[in-house]
Amino acid sequence: MPPVADAVVLSRQFDDAEQQRSAADLGIWIFLATEILFFGVLFAAYAIMRIRYPEAFAVASRLTSVSLGSINTGVLLTSSLTMALAVRATKLGARKASIALLSATLALGIVFLAIKGTEYYLDYRDHLVPALNFSHPGPQAGQVEIFFYMYFFMTGVHSLHMIAGICLVGVMIAMAARRAFSTAYYTPVELSGMYWHLVDVVWIFLYPLLYLVSRS
């Protein structure tokens, strides 16, 4: 470790940098716990609707694009890797590497959204968007529509979180470029990373629930 030469931005309410950093750590985890319950409502609604309409959910899930969904999962998992490496680089004081890795994360995030947008377009083309142009042949139309309502709601809220994450990462890149971080002070990058990973965790659960209900 290089000696801590850089000044830590210490807020007046804290006694030392360690207290400040551990407060931030605890704060972000509590925030993430609220995010889990925020998404949790959708998972609960999904579970109850799926138990109620198992066949319709199986039919509907087959209408999603499993290839794009799987690729997107890979993209997001990879972005988590670059994010984790970016945090590590920032902690080590490797500014250029950190900027590069953050930029990669940002790019992968945009790729994810682009693929998601493509899927939305395909769904629109196939008349699968509830309230907009939904139509499905056969007697289960209403129940299939419920699946797609959940699908758009869950992925939509997730995408909003992705957009927020991308903005955060953008700010981190700008801050890193301004040399705002040091080996002693990197809390913003770390917290952005935590947020990014949690959004990834949410997707890890969305993926099998939306794309893989009944492929066999």
Added chain:
Amino acid sequence: MTTAAMPVPRPYLDAGFSLWSWLSSVDHKRIAILYAVSITLFFFIGGAAATVIRMELITPAGDLVSAETYNKLFTMHGVIMVWFFLIPSIPSTLGNFLVPLMIGARDLAFPRLNLASWYLYILGGLFTVGALIAGGVDTGWTFYTPFSTMFSNTHVIAAAAGVFIVGFSSILTGLNFIVTIHKMRAPGMTWFRLPLFIWSMYASSIIFVLATPVLAMTLFLIAIERFFGVGVFDPALGGDPLLFQHLFWFYSHPAVYVMILPAMGVASEIITCFARKAVFAYRSMAFAVLAIAVVGFLVWGHHMFVSGQSIYAGTVFSILTFIVAIPSAIKVFNWTATLYKGRISFHAPMLYTLGFIGLFTIGGMTGLFLASLALDMHLHDTYFVVAHFHYIMVGGAVMAFLGGIHFWWPKITGRMYSDSWARFAAILVFFGFNLTFFPQFILGYLGMPRRYHEYPPEFQVLNVLSSAGASILAIGYLLPLCYLFWSLRYGARAGPNPWRAKGLEWQTSSPPPTENFGATPVVTEAPYAYADAAGG
């Protein structure tokens, strides 16, 4: 217990006098004042709605306001009182002011987040008041589907948006308190030296952060379902209205504990001070608030015994509800035992608190009537329920809130109010409250449903009694406004510790300086080390 007082530094009230110095302050004490002013405003808006409701109910016929207006009035009364007064009341004012002072910190862990919470609160309030001005909402504060999604023609989305936003204010406040209590305690302030008020703030914060997101997303689902006509709550679309009720009460039942846990914390502080004796069984008091917070999450289905919920689920929720009553019962017994062999004096805060214990006991016991499955078949959605939860929320939470305001007023403002006026107001509120709400228990057992704009004539006498009580209650609530304002200018200087109370907040000057303490205090003894009572 702590270092000697420094030469009196500049009080936080003098840190700036412009409006902007308040609106941009990140000092937890100034933010507490911002909240105090705003929740008082909302309390009187909600109270005005209640006044018209009680006036309407003086006669059996719906002759004062139309049915539409009446429905909008009780909705606004509920929405404003629950989300804009009761839930933020003690945590956002007394909690904000006292949490750092009581644990010996300079501020909350995230002061700017704290200010952001207040702005979110105001933004949410603007949406809700906007919905009110634009024509109101008539769904009831419970937003039950499919009425709220498909059948109501009022401004449901705007009101839901207001509640959604104010939810994030609660979340951020809770997050701030948890981190502060974990990380910012002064040296020597171990977990079991924390004042019980801090324990109650901690328990409430757990509920804030874990329950509120569920409400937020549920209201989001309501808004989308209403706007786009697709969703999971309307049976006509293949959804289930009981799903909404589960999600709603998963938040809204713990939210009741967010109202009463802080009140319990306040009561514990005041009783021990005016009995000059340590709280009886401190540890079990601390564990009781945590138990209430956690088990309180497992009982929401008792709002749904007659909703068409499975009878087995109803059984589970019923027994869990009995279990959650046990820690509350323990607290009541422990407060009573605290009085034993004390040296009790009866200043206004103590009168409010003794009133709180009595009313909370009645409210809690009647809750058990409602938890009994077969009895709830009769009492559900009647005035019995209305009386029960007003005993908890108004008799409990508001009494304790007023007690707390009177207790810490000298600390917050540096001034003493007129104790005789304050005692008179406390007694007036107690009698007014009982006259308002006790007849409603009888009305409920007679079967009068809640949310009725008109009612059968044989219920009139009891309703008139209730309305008469409400007018006494209104005077009881307006009085403190007068003498407390009066004290700001003419009250005697309080000094650092007018009640000779224990606790770090009393060791700094009144009003405290911006940095709270001259030097970080060091804690060396258990809480409530009142020595007077011992040794006869």
Added chain:
Amino acid sequence: MWNFPLFPDRASTLASSVDILFFTWLALAGVVSLAVAVLIVFFSIKYRAGSAASRVMAPQRVRTRRNHLIEAAWIFIPVAVFFTMFAWAASLYYEHSTPPADAMNVYVVGKQWMWKIEHAGGQREIDELHVPAGRPVHLVMTSQDVIHDFSMPVFRIKQDVLPGRYTTLWFTATKTGDYHLFCSQYCGTDHARMIGHVVIMAPAAFEAWLARGNAAETMAARGAARFRQYGCSGCHGADASVHAPHLEGVYGRPVQLEGGGSVIADERYLHDSVMLPRKEIVAGYAPIMPSFQGQIAEEDLVDIVEYIKSLKSAPDGTVR
């Protein structure tokens, strides 16, 4: 004005049981509240500041054995009381959730803001429920729009009435008279006007009332017409070519479901089979029936359900 009631009339077998439960709670709550109040007042006077009462041996923060015993007592005594009361209330509730087999069915459809009630004989009434004393009555209820609640304080019972689903209530009236009927679940503008009467009549008077009622035809007869009108008979009729379950005698019998399990074909099952045909599919049949959700009014559906109930099984006693 001054002879207002303080306690409601009681007109069912259940009502007295609920009242006993209520008075037990009232006694318990009274004892506890009074004990707390008396202790607070007593301590407040005896130990007021400046009083000469002895404070020796005050339980001052010392965690003594005696304190533990006191605490244990006021934890475990309430626990025991609570569990007893829970069990009592729950058993009463269960008793109340299982209607006797010989109960007479009455159908209730709630809509903003009225109660439409239909008797098996086809008699219809609005905001009034005529029932005989001394005979169990089983209410099968549903809503055309929002959630309502059918509340009869005189029987000490109520039940939410949900759209898209049947909920039930039952009672045996014991006393003739005219009592309140309320909607207890807030349902919109005229919620307070969704009220009516429960008229309990002596059995003979009730029969007379039924006879002079407005029934042109029985519910089953009306249901038979609806059965054809909505096209049900096209598949479920005797000479239909589609492979659909026959409905003769199905009511009250267990139905084997696709994917295992069975369910008793009660009113709820018949209702859901029309509205949500894919929820419980009869074993051996393709899930081809369309949902009638939004196509059929609940008022018509209760007629059809009553018609299906009236279909007797084939002479050999089996379901074809």
Added chain:
Amino acid sequence: MIRHPVAAAQTYVLVWIALLVLLALTLGSAYLPLGWLNGAINLAIAVAKALLVMFFFMHLRSSHYVLRIAASAGFFWLAILIGLSLSDFLAR
């Protein structure tokens, strides 16, 4: 100053590879006709992936126990929400 030791870059890469392998497994298994097991496997793999992300990328492995409690609280309360709701929907 830095309390958390910085993990080696290889660790992160290995975790990433494990995640991609699990992704392939879950995708592949979804095409095998296993009945209800499909859903169970999918969920189990999702839990495994989430744990990997949280323990390694989010450093729960080396975190103070209070942070682990905070992290599990969200999931625990979600389990309460889903579990007790299902006690109604499954028993109706």
